[in-house]
Every structure is written in C-alpha cells, then in structure tokens.
Amino acid sequence: MFGSPQSSCFILSKLFDNLNSIGLFYLISAVKALRELLLSCGFRELREDEPWRLAPGDRAFLTKNFSTLYAIGVGGAHRPGNGFTLFAAHTDSPSLRVKPRSDRQKEGYQQLGVETYGGGLWYTWLDRDLTLAGRVIVGPRPAAPASATCPSTVSEATTSTASACSGQLRHCLVNLVRPIACVPSLAIHLNREINSKGFLPNPEQHLAPIICTSFMDQVNERFKAENSFYI
Structure with a gap:
C-alpha cells in the first residue's frame, strides 16, 4: 500500500536534503x-x-577508509545460529576525476587533466558550470616562523585546510560551491557533421575542463608568490 501524498513529500524532501548535503554525491x-x-x-x-x-535489538554501523559503510540491525528475537538478510548498494556515481598530474595547458588555456569514472553520458557534461568536490590527502606545512600560529583543528568541506601543521598526513573533504570550470562544445563551423553524425567524445581530447586562460594563471602565480591577493 502506498503512503499518503504528505508522507511521500516528506520522504522526497529528506532525500533532496541528503543529496544536497552530499554535494556532487x-x-x-x-x-x-x-x-x-x-x-x-x-x-x-x-x-x-x-x-x-x-x-538483540541493537543497531550499529562501521565505516572503513571513509568510503564504505556497513550498517547492522539485530532483530529483537534473534538467536545465535539464525540466518540474516543482506542488502548492498553503491554510494558512488559516474564523474570526471582529477588526475594526480592534472596541470595541462593548450592553445593559451589552463585546463584540468581528468579521467572518466564509471559509465557516464559524457556529452551531457559539456557547456555546464562545473566545480570540484571530493577527498584530498594533505601533508604537513613547511616549518613556520616562531611567531606564526597553527590552527588547532582541520575543518572538513573547506579548502582553507590544504596544509596541516601536525606533521602527519590528513584526510579532508573539499566541496567548492561556486563553479570554476567548463567543458565547452565547438561552434558549428568547426564541426559541420555534429548534427548528422552526432558527437562521440574522446575523454583525453574533449573532456578536459577549462579553468582560465594561461595569462590569468600566470597572474595568479605572481600574486601568490608575492603573498598578495589571489584571483
């Protein structure tokens, strides 16, 4: 039996809240x-x-490597030797993943080197505002002057924690809210057969997002070196 429209709306509302909190899932x-x-x-x-x-009656869970979760519910009438029911699902989705060596310049543009993950409809990624989300492993910050202070905590879901002061490797979540990149499609005069033969994207050639022009990247590097503001 289906629930009432009110209960269905509540479930959908909670689902959307969770999806939004996850970011790019x-x-x-x-x-x-x-x-x-x-x-x-x-x-x-x-x-x-x-x-x-x-x-019996306990409910518990275990996480592993920040990427796997096991939830356990013990029935109130459970006895040792009884059977169990197992449910499995995946928490990942098709995406473009940034390569370890992602710096890429071509025709005067600064790009991100990416690789495809999963079976995605990659042509749908073109002409959209793209951002970054995921996990980074950061190392210790170089030795700071005696007068410098080090944050006592590393906050998740921010990019201001790209360096840690504890001398240990750290796991951080990053979720940039604003768009920073785009994979543009070609104008029709550069691909006359797009409407008749369609578009078959080559991930290595066609899906590298553009971040900025190479000139803007050089300006940013100069300001960072001078400890000035960063564009």
Missing part, C-alpha cells in the same frame, strides 16, 4: 552524510580496534 561525502543520518537515528558507531558487543 561523491562517495566519500555520501558516507559522511549517511554516518550523520544513522547517528541521528540512534545507531551506534563501531570501531575496528575495539571489541564489539551486539545484543
């Missing part, structure tokens, strides 16, 4: 949002380095 962000949802619903978080004690 990157799998790391999805696990983070699901963890917060389970905690708010009364689930208990387990750790791999601690003993587990589960009893």
Whole structure:
C-alpha cells in the first residue's frame, strides 16, 4: 500500500536534503552524510580496534577508509545460529576525476587533466558550470616562523585546510560551491557533421575542463608568490 501524498513529500524532501548535503554525491561525502543520518537515528558507531558487543535489538554501523559503510540491525528475537538478510548498494556515481598530474595547458588555456569514472553520458557534461568536490590527502606545512600560529583543528568541506601543521598526513573533504570550470562544445563551423553524425567524445581530447586562460594563471602565480591577493 502506498503512503499518503504528505508522507511521500516528506520522504522526497529528506532525500533532496541528503543529496544536497552530499554535494556532487561523491562517495566519500555520501558516507559522511549517511554516518550523520544513522547517528541521528540512534545507531551506534563501531570501531575496528575495539571489541564489539551486539545484543538483540541493537543497531550499529562501521565505516572503513571513509568510503564504505556497513550498517547492522539485530532483530529483537534473534538467536545465535539464525540466518540474516543482506542488502548492498553503491554510494558512488559516474564523474570526471582529477588526475594526480592534472596541470595541462593548450592553445593559451589552463585546463584540468581528468579521467572518466564509471559509465557516464559524457556529452551531457559539456557547456555546464562545473566545480570540484571530493577527498584530498594533505601533508604537513613547511616549518613556520616562531611567531606564526597553527590552527588547532582541520575543518572538513573547506579548502582553507590544504596544509596541516601536525606533521602527519590528513584526510579532508573539499566541496567548492561556486563553479570554476567548463567543458565547452565547438561552434558549428568547426564541426559541420555534429548534427548528422552526432558527437562521440574522446575523454583525453574533449573532456578536459577549462579553468582560465594561461595569462590569468600566470597572474595568479605572481600574486601568490608575492603573498598578495589571489584571483
């Protein structure tokens, strides 16, 4: 039996809230949002380095590598030796992933080197405002002067934490809100057969997002070197 329109609207509203909080539905962000949802619903978080004690009626979960989540619900009438039910789903989606060596310049434009992840309709990525979201691993900041202060915490979902002062590698989530790149399509006079033969994108040649002109990149580098404002 289907629920009332009011209950359906409530479920859809919660779904959209979760999707918006995840950002681009990157799998790391999805696990983070699901963890917060389970905690708010009364689930208990387990750790791999601690003993587990589960009893009938318990609800718990475990995360691994910031990208996998296991949720456990023990039935109230469960007895050792009984069977169990397993549900599985994925938290990732097709996307363009930034390569480790992503600096790319071509025809006077600064681009991002990317690779395709999953089976996406890649032509739909053209002529859209694109941004960055995902996980970065950052290392220690170079030694600072004695008068300098170091932040005591690293805040997730911000880009101001690209360096850590603890001397250890750190995991951070990044979600840039504003668009910073675009994959433009060609004008019709540069591809006369697009309407008759369609467009078959070559990921290496056609899907590298443009960030800015090479001149603007040089200006930014100069201002960063002078510790001035950054465009």
